[in-house]
Amino acid sequence: MLSIFKKKPGGIIRHLALEDFYSTLSESEIEEIKDALGHPYQLTTGKPYRRDDLDKGDRTYVGDRWKFLWSMSQGSNSVLKRKLLLESIKYTNNDVDRYFSLRDLAELAYKEGDYVACERYALVVLPMIKTIKEDRIFNGAQDLFPFKRLAILYEKQGRIQAAISIAEEALIYSLNDGTKGGYEGRIEKLKRKANKMK
Structure with a gap:
């Protein structure tokens, strides 16, 4: 009792x-x-x-x-x-702290197969990227998770144009997705895939 x-x-x-x-x-x-x-x-x-x-x-x-x-x-x-x-x-009282919590929530949702929640958390972070990228913790960071995660997620869902758009946005921030070809290579691969689907 x-x-x-x-x-x-x-x-x-x-x-x-x-x-x-x-x-x-x-x-x-x-x-x-x-x-x-x-x-x-x-x-x-x-x-x-x-x-x-x-x-x-x-x-x-x-x-x-x-x-x-x-x-x-x-x-x-x-x-x-x-x-x-x-x-x-x-x-949290700043975008950097929010970024870490939201990143971890998005990755947890992705691992659990909850792609709706993963996308929701990743999209919340996108408007914060300029502030985050300028923060000393991320100074020189070449990869910020929402772009890569969303590009992969959209491609898996067959949303090729959305995947291309998010990869192109990553290039604005001079980010790299960790692959040999980077976002440029990802975009080319996605465009080839889109052409095959036509």
Whole structure:
């Protein structure tokens, strides 16, 4: 029987004011986050985190809410990952942070075969590309995910003209899709495919 007097969480959850989100998590999801938090790779400016630091004691987190939620999503199972990423977006205050959360949501949707959600997340990022490309984190970046992901997705769906258009837009930003021919080669291949379909 659940007590109506359940103790409120402390630790990082209280420090980041994530009590409402925490209350939506199952016990197994909480345990999974604790496992990730207690993993040695978690970097801190002090002593490493322990599992109980999530919801007990007075431990704080060195980053902001977005960073914590996004960090905990890495390596989580797909259901928990989606919850953490969707929550993280609520706490973004710039396009770069939103880009990382949306990128991961789009890739998760693509892996699960939910192409509608993948396209939706990728399209949200496109208007942010100019800001993202100018950010020092992406300075010199040759590949930003939405172009490549959408080009592949549209080609799979037989939407060849849409795939060509998105590849041409990628060229405006001097991006590369990681293939030998780059977006130029992709466009040529798509045009040949479109001509065969006529």
